[in-house]
Amino acid sequence: MSRVKNPSLAPQGQLKIEWAKDHMPVLGKIRVRFEKERPFQGLEIGMCMHLEMKTAVLGQVFQAGGANVAITGSNPLSTQDDVAAALAASGPYVYAWRGVTESEHQENLSSVLAHRPDILIDDGGELSVAVHTTKTDLKSKIIGACEETTTGIHRYKAMEAEGVLAYPVMAVNDAYTKYLFDSQHGTGQSALEGIMRATNMLIAGKTVVVAGYGWVGRGIALRAKGLGAKVVVTEVDPIRALEAAMQGYHVTTMGAAAEMGDVFVTATGCKNVIVAEHFSKMKDGAILANSGHYDVEVDVKSLRNLAAASRVVRQNVEEFTLANQKRVYLLAEGRLVNLAAADGHPSEVMDMSFANQALAAEYLVKNRGKLERRVYTVPLELDRQIASLWLEAHQLALDTLKDEQLQYLRSWR
Ligand SMILES: NC(=O)c1ccc[n+]([C@@H]2O[C@H](COP(=O)([O-])OP(=O)(O)OC[C@H]3O[C@@H](n4cnc5c(N)ncnc54)[C@H](O)[C@@H]3O)[C@@H](O)[C@H]2O)c1
Numbered sequence: 001m002s003r004v005k006n007p008s009l010a011p012q013g014q015l016k017i018e019w020a021k022d023h024m025p026v027l028g029k030i031r032v033r034f035e036k037e038r039p040f041q042g043l044e045i046g047m048c049m050h051l052e053m054k055t056a057v058l059g060q061v062f063q064a065g066g067a068n069v070a071i072t073g074s075n076p077l078s079t080q081d082d083v084a085a086a087l088a089a090s091g092p093y094v095y096a097w098r099g100v101t102e103s104e105h106q107e108n109l110s111s112v113l114a115h116r117p118d119i120l121i122d123d124g125g126e127l128s129v130a131v132h133t134t135k136t137d138l139k140s141k142i143i144g145a146c147e148e149t150t151t152g153i154h155r156y157k158a159m160e161a162e163g164v165l166a167y168p169v170m171a172v173n174d175a176y177t178k179y180l181f182d183s184q185h186g187t188g189q190s191a192l193e194g195i196m197r198a199t200n201m202l203i204a205g206k207t208v209v210v211a212g213y214g215w216v217g218r219g220i221a222l223r224a225k226g227l228g229a230k231v232v233v234t235e236v237d238p239i240r241a242l243e244a245a246m247q248g249y250h251v252t253t254m255g256a257a258a259e260m261g262d263v264f265v266t267a268t269g270c271k272n273v274i275v276a277e278h279f280s281k282m283k284d285g286a287i288l289a290n291s292g293h294y295d296v297e298v299d300v301k302s303l304r305n306l307a308a309a310s311r312v313v314r315q316n317v318e319e320f321t322l323a324n325q326k327r328v329y330l331l332a333e334g335r336l337v338n339l340a341a342a343d344g345h346p347s348e349v350m351d352m353s354f355a356n357q358a359l360a361a362e363y364l365v366k367n368r369g370k371l372e373r374r375v376y377t378v379p380l381e382l383d384r385q386i387a388s389l390w391l392e393a394h395q396l397a398l399d400t401l402k403d404e405q406l407q408y409l410r411s412w413r
Contacts, residue, residue: 001093002088002094003111004084004085005081009081009085010082010085010089012082012086013056013080013085016053017056017060017086017087019347020057023348023351024054024354025389025394026351026389027351027358030358031064034062034065034066034362035064035065037065038065039065039365040065040119040361040362042066043067043068043118043119043365044069044116045062045069045117045120046071046112046113046115046117046119046120046127047070047072047112048072048109048120049074050075051080051084052079053343054347054351056087058121058354058357061354067119068093070093070094071096071112072108073096073108075293075339075340076099076100077098077099077333077340078098078335078339078340079097080098081098093111093115113127113131116138117138117141117142118142119361123152123293124148124293125152125156128145128156131166132159132164142167143364144168144371145167145169146169146172146360146361147169147170149293151294152173153174154269156375160373160375165375168372168373168374168375168376169374170363170364171376172353172378174377175356175377175378175383175386177352177353177386177390179215181353182349183219184219186344186350187215187219187338188216188218188222189223189345191219191291191338192220192223192224193342193343194331194338194339194340194342195331197341197342198316198341199287199317199329201263203224203228204227204228205228206262207230207231207232207261207262207263208220208262208263209258209260209263210231210234211254211267211268211297212235212268213240213244213249214240217267218244220291221247221249224265229263230250231249231250232251232261233249254273254274255277258278259283261282262283262287264287264289264298265291265337266297268297269292269293270297272296272299274298274299276302276305279303279320279322280306280322284325284327285327285329286329287328288328289332290331290332290334290337291336292336298330303328304320307322308321308322317329318330351390352386356383359378359382
């Protein structure tokens with residue numbers, strides 16, 4: 001039986017799922033084909049993802065393709081209880097609610113794995129870490145896994161490098177139709193939305209410090225700039241720092257940026273990016289938000305230790321008064337602000353990301369027994385197919401190369 005916070009919230013969650021579905025035409029087309037072809041007939045799919053409306057649509061698409069689906073949330077604050085209730089009412093087994101503790105999260109992962117999945121759909125590598133550490137008897141049953149985010153890819157690549165990876169993994173995150181749109185435009189927009197919803201603050205004229213100029217960081221920097229902010233970027237990679245500089249951002253260290261920022265957003269996938277020495281340099285009223293996968297980028301523990309007092313002043317906003325009497329505000333406990341304080345990425349970009357998940361999972365089934373135990377990129381033809389379907393669904397047309405143009409491009413003379 002599913003475990004959700006309140007099954008009576010299902011009608012409200014159902015409306016959200018319908019809204020998302022209406023804005024996910026590519027996944028809709030895949031669903032129609034899956035209903036006919038039933039590529040997952042008789043298979044168990046175990047999912048660990050941010051359980052909100054777009055993820056529910058993906059779960060239902062797998063179900064339409066013949067799978068039995070079991071799902072849990074991938075972050076304590078990203079589950080929407082109404083959506084979880086609605087998804088559970090539509091068939092899949094759901095073990096998720098907003099605000100799970102670490103031990104409840106581990107229990108929920110175990111509940112998903114108790115279904116003995118053939119395919120894992122991971123966002124952060126959580127299911128696979130459990131399989132490789134405690135549920136090792138499942139290794140031989142699993143056909144493969146699909147991974148949604150950069151932090152998860154890091155973990156899977158570490159398993160591959162150590163030679164312990166037990167099955168093939170599709171790096172959905174690394175598909176063009178994922179990171180160029182979801183990580184960049186999806187997180188860019190929704191992180192700012194989370195910050196604005198939580199604080200009701202004007203961005204124009206503020207100094208926004210973005211830590212990490214990867215796909216997520218550049219999206220956040222771009223949207224903050226578009227809203228009128230002065231953007232400062234911190235990086236550890238010289239090429240990415242150079243890119244940020246040539247986009248017109250000021251590039252400096254966190255040590256220096258700490259004194260400049262009104263708003264700080266981390267997007268590195270690394271830990272301890274903003275730590276004690278930085279908090280004490282910050283302006284009174286500085287806002288701290290994280291958009292990376294885990295709540296490790298802002299050192300919340302030392303912020304709590306440093307603070308003389310703290311209180312919750314708005315939903316998702318905690319005020320910390322430091323010994324120097326300055327106040328800093330932490331959003332959503334330092335967890336991904338776009339999912340904890342807003343609705344996550346817009347459906348239109350998740351349409352592409354989750355089309356990659358659907359086609360990558362089908363690819364694993366079609367190639368069962370033929371793939372090695374390593375991390376694979378999504379085949380380019382699937383990526384291009386998703387881009388074409390999206391363009392078509394949004395009435396955007398493409399030119400095609402004429403024969404003479406093809407010949408020109410292929411010749412060296
Ligand atoms: N909030 C969301 O919905 C969402 C969506 C997509 C990805 N993510 C997560 O966001 C994080 C970043 O993802 P990405 O795809 O942009 O990764 P990425 O690897 O493209 O970029 C990360 C950047 O951070 C830089 N960096 C690393 N450590 C740093 C440090 N200590 N200080 C400054 N810069 C540092 C790296 O050099 C790199 O340029 C990951 O944890 C990913 O899983 C979150």
